[in-house]
Amino acid sequence: MATITIPLVQRIRPRALTTASFLLPLLLWMLVSYVPGVWQPNVKITDPGDVAFFRQNMLIGKEQFALQTQLAIEGSSTPPSGIPANPIYLPAPHEVAIALYTSLTTPPLRRSEVWFYQSIWHSITIIFWGFLYSCLLGLPLGILCGAYRPVSQLAEPFIEFARYFPAPAFGALAVAILGIHDAPKIAIIFIGTFSQLVLVVANTTRRLDVRYLEAAQTLGAKKIRQLVQVVLPGILPDLYKDLRILLGWAWTYLIVAELIGTSSGITWFITQQARYKNFDMVFAALIILGVIGLLSDLLLERMGLRLFPWQEKRSGIS
Amino acid sequence: MATITIPLVQRIRPRALTTASFLLPLLLWMLVSYVPGVWQPNVKITDPGDVAFFRQNMLIGKEQFALQTQLAIEGSSTPPSGIPANPIYLPAPHEVAIALYTSLTTPPLRRSEVWFYQSIWHSITIIFWGFLYSCLLGLPLGILCGAYRPVSQLAEPFIEFARYFPAPAFGALAVAILGIHDAPKIAIIFIGTFSQLVLVVANTTRRLDVRYLEAAQTLGAKKIRQLVQVVLPGILPDLYKDLRILLGWAWTYLIVAELIGTSSGITWFITQQARYKNFDMVFAALIILGVIGLLSDLLLERMGLRLFPWQEKRSGIS
Amino acid sequence: MASVNSAAPVKTPAKLAFRNLGKTFMFQGAPKQALLGINAEIETGEFISIVGASGCGKSTLIRIAAGLERASEGGVYVEDNLVVQPGPDRGMVFQQFSLFPWLSVKENVMFGIQDQYPDKRLRGDAALDWVDKVGLAEFAGYYPNQLSGGMQQRVAIARALAPGPKVLLMDEPFAALDAQTRGRMQRHLLEIWRKLNITVVFITHDLEEAVLLADKIFVLAPNPGRLVATLPIEIPRVKDGLERDKYEPNFAAVLKDLSGLLVTSTDAHG
Amino acid sequence: MASVNSAAPVKTPAKLAFRNLGKTFMFQGAPKQALLGINAEIETGEFISIVGASGCGKSTLIRIAAGLERASEGGVYVEDNLVVQPGPDRGMVFQQFSLFPWLSVKENVMFGIQDQYPDKRLRGDAALDWVDKVGLAEFAGYYPNQLSGGMQQRVAIARALAPGPKVLLMDEPFAALDAQTRGRMQRHLLEIWRKLNITVVFITHDLEEAVLLADKIFVLAPNPGRLVATLPIEIPRVKDGLERDKYEPNFAAVLKDLSGLLVTSTDAHG
């Protein structure tokens, strides 16, 4: 309720801070990419000189370049020349921007290929279904675990155990049972998120203030009503936050899932391009992933504010 | 405070339920593995008969086997014989038990090899360091985000964005910067857990009842004391639960991390054995992972009970 | 045949009985006796007040009666049935606010009368009735955290009364109310008590309030919580047969008696 | 040189001043006026009581004074400085329990006196002193959730008093206490008030309590919350110059006045 903040902070608008939140990393990236001497551990050869194994446009370590230059000078042959450069793993912002544009506008090469935006959409549907199944099964189970001690004692120990299984280890089994297309991918997303979801939801449920349950009991609410009309609405805002976090988690499994069975989607694109060392493409794809995630999260946050009008506004330290 | 439960449930001891928690999946597994007709979609050839491409011990689909038998009979050649079997993806419990024993007791075959338990220990240290760094940076940042709105506005949007980056995409960059041994693996665990940790911790911090902060403010506590003496102890029990969940999460990144740089540890073992379709070994390793995780979690839970004596015991629906 | 009509008076069981009730909490590994050997019977339709020093176990006692806390020895009986869990036959107003924050004032009151009024419209109307009775008609759409402390407590009272419980357990329900509102609420309570013939157990710190309302006052003493006296109030209920008149000559005397009982009981141990 | 010694009496600023104070809450998109045009001055060392119907804005007023809530118009001034945030110069006892659940009773009290007593041992002793003053010496090691409601509130009072604030803001601090404990706490409060010469703003629903303790009573009326009367209490403080005697002839008359003020103020709008 109280919203006391120090004057300085009040003057800085939230929007400015949010902008800074993205601007600062971008500036850092630009600093590292464009300002000489900040990092740039490599040299890009512009003229190999007399060094036998240098080639134009080759990237070589600073020390090696210095050594060869010295050797050339000592041996009175033409020293090489070059300009400082970053390793290919860290493309510069403008390169990534170009890659972003190219990747979105290049038509598919082959009959069996799709447009990039179609790959992205495909990835989104995989996440959607995997997470949906996870919620459909995990939410009720998690809530039951949190609400009923016996259910928790029965289900949680094994889930605790199973959550340490790495999801990719089930890839083969998933393909054997579910075929090679989307189903096994969805299954991996499911396996990766389900047990975590159950435990997180159970914890959240257990955090509900016991007074509400006591009140409901004295008002004659039977178990099922306590569950549906007290536990559920009582934890809903927190549950909603949990699910937003978990949805992000599901995305991190995508890169594993999309390599199972047939390769597809945006994260397969990432792996492929990383293998070709086209890191500008990789970064472009990362940015797309981040934007999709961020936008969906913002959307969910906006919706949350409308969904739970009774939530009090929280204040921070002052 | 209230602990009202229905009589039936009181009689079933928690320990019995916990045992059942593990026994039931085991029973299911045994049912599927040993009881004929439950699943067993394959046939293991004991005698190929006259079927040209059958080999002894080959696994073949039921229908194919039936078809070949029929063809052989029609063609008056010797029909094959075989016994029902599960696909190799699902080894039977005893096979896994043997694999478990073998893997742990086989001495290293090569000079440069280590015992299996040493690989496991190596994996544990990777997790330990990755998660430690994640906590060292993420906990303070998360708490600050939760406690100070401006910090949240500055840091959270970008973290929200960055958490959708799949950690493996940074493998090459990590190797370029950190070398090929443990450091890049630790970095991947860090990257995989850090942003989630910050967001989870920030959420938990925001859940702290504002009354405690208000009380502290009227008692003259400055910002730093509010943070250290109110926010921190106030969220500590919840934070502790969060970290237990997140530690499990860190484990799920191990399989990705251990493929970056040099191959090592238990998940390299899993991937390699899965590649060669030795699924008994894979399952054995999964069980080891589960046991390690479960034990460490139980330990942390026990410790938690001692750490937070003021926590009220919670009750469920009754 | 003869025995059927025999007029041997069948004693109806007490509405509420505390039988050798004891409660021990564990405190840092050592047991701490909060209640000890409480024995008392409360008849149907009686209005009981419980008074006693802070921390003497009043809330614990009423929570056991509600079925929210488990007795360590003995138990609480409703018409000879041991209380093992909460039920709608025993309404409860808590010492600390316990409204559902996600429901509006009206919806909070509607919660307890779902079975009586399956129809949502009718249920809403019935709830509004109760909201109006506690003087909050214009706040029906507010959420609890938008109300003052006293307003919240009034909603809690309306919520507890709405289902028409046979026993009403109230833990300092009027402590957060101003004198005027309190007077109004007291009268409401008595009207309902009379009309529905319910049994009321009412914890209060206000001795005047206890004497004003109760048929009988239980005096609890601390360390450990014991029932040291049961004081029947014989002063007639003059105002429509509901509350007593403070200015009645007997009133001050009874109040003094009660006060004395409390002082001696507390001083003996505290 | 001449002007230096000029004896023009410098008026010291009021300890606490409400200047044209207003507060508007947003309720479902529409503004709702909770406080309107409150103007009042409170001198150093004055004991003020605030009374008013449930929901009239008392808690809001005191929370603004504490710096926990922001005024919509005007503001609260402490010695002519606008209150913008909470501070240890203004101690607060909350209407709802606000002890730190992770600290024991003693540690809760120790929280506010960290700066006064850098030495932990001394700090503990000082805290124990206060815990003893509220009669909870034997509960010093308990955690809040192991205490009864009244006991918790006593700890909260000890905690607020310990740092020796110049202004003490109390929101119905004694509502959860039994008569005897309440009497004891009232006396403690007055002793401290006198000894430390602090300014007290004390919300209560118990008019008798208000008259017993206060130098001046502010009467608030609801819808919107306004200051409708300021009633100075002239009855002498007979008991060691602390609380007044209820049986003093004037007492009943003043109480009646106050009661009347409240009824008219509420009825006009409510």
Added chain:
Amino acid sequence: KPLTIGYSDWPGWVAWEVGVEKGWFDEAGVEVAFEWFDYVASMDAYAAGQLDAVCMTNGDALVTGATARLSNMALINDFSNGNDMIVALPGITSVTQLKGKKVGVEIGFVGHLLLLKALEKAGLTEDDVDLVNVSTNETPMVLASGEVDAIVAWQPNSSLSLQMVPGATSIYSSANDPGLIYDTLAIAPESLNMRPVEWAKVFQVWYRIVEFINDPATQSEAIQIMAARVGVAPEAYAKLMQGTRFLDQAEAKEKFSATDDLTSLQGSSKIADAFNVKYKVYSDAQNTPDYINDSLYQ
């Protein structure tokens, strides 16, 4: 500072383990650190400048060089002689029969190149089949699911595919196109130039290993060491060896001649380069001689 060499799970490279295990590098007086990797990770580590040399195919050396770090293929371990296969479901016995069928292949990698070669020989083009993009490690499962008619893979996935799908056969393999895929030790040019003596010693050890493997008397011991490295039973591993053609020093030297066909590293690399450019793995054709260095064989 030791020479660091990255190697991974391919019989021709696992063979290095024999030298490590037997202590031959110490005997030769050269300090080397062999680092065991996942194949892709090993190329990443090389590209990141963390290794002096890495074991990779000639095609991948071009990819790594074109976009990240140039290397000199200075030693040929083997060429794939059947380990890369097109494995088809029962009933399909020739590449011609693939027309209109679904083929699981990792698009843009050596398997894809092999498939194109096979189709070309059968008078078909890529448009005559339906390509299903599958990562090579997934091929056995994908074939077993019955949803594709054939897959392209190398060891161990190719023989696992044969094992897991009863009746499946290899309808085409690198044995039909020996030299399409050369497996080499690709050394960073600066390292090769600055430390030629040490590399020469490594070179000596390699041919000691090849002799050891090719000698029937010691072959089983070699297989045992190699099997231990990858963590499978020696019997199982022996099968994988068959499709790997270890080249002795004389044979290898021959492959450094400059022909335009698959009989030389040069020719094979040119074909791979054309393939890479066509499939946009990189944009500019590479100057293949830059990638080949026969100094060790002189």
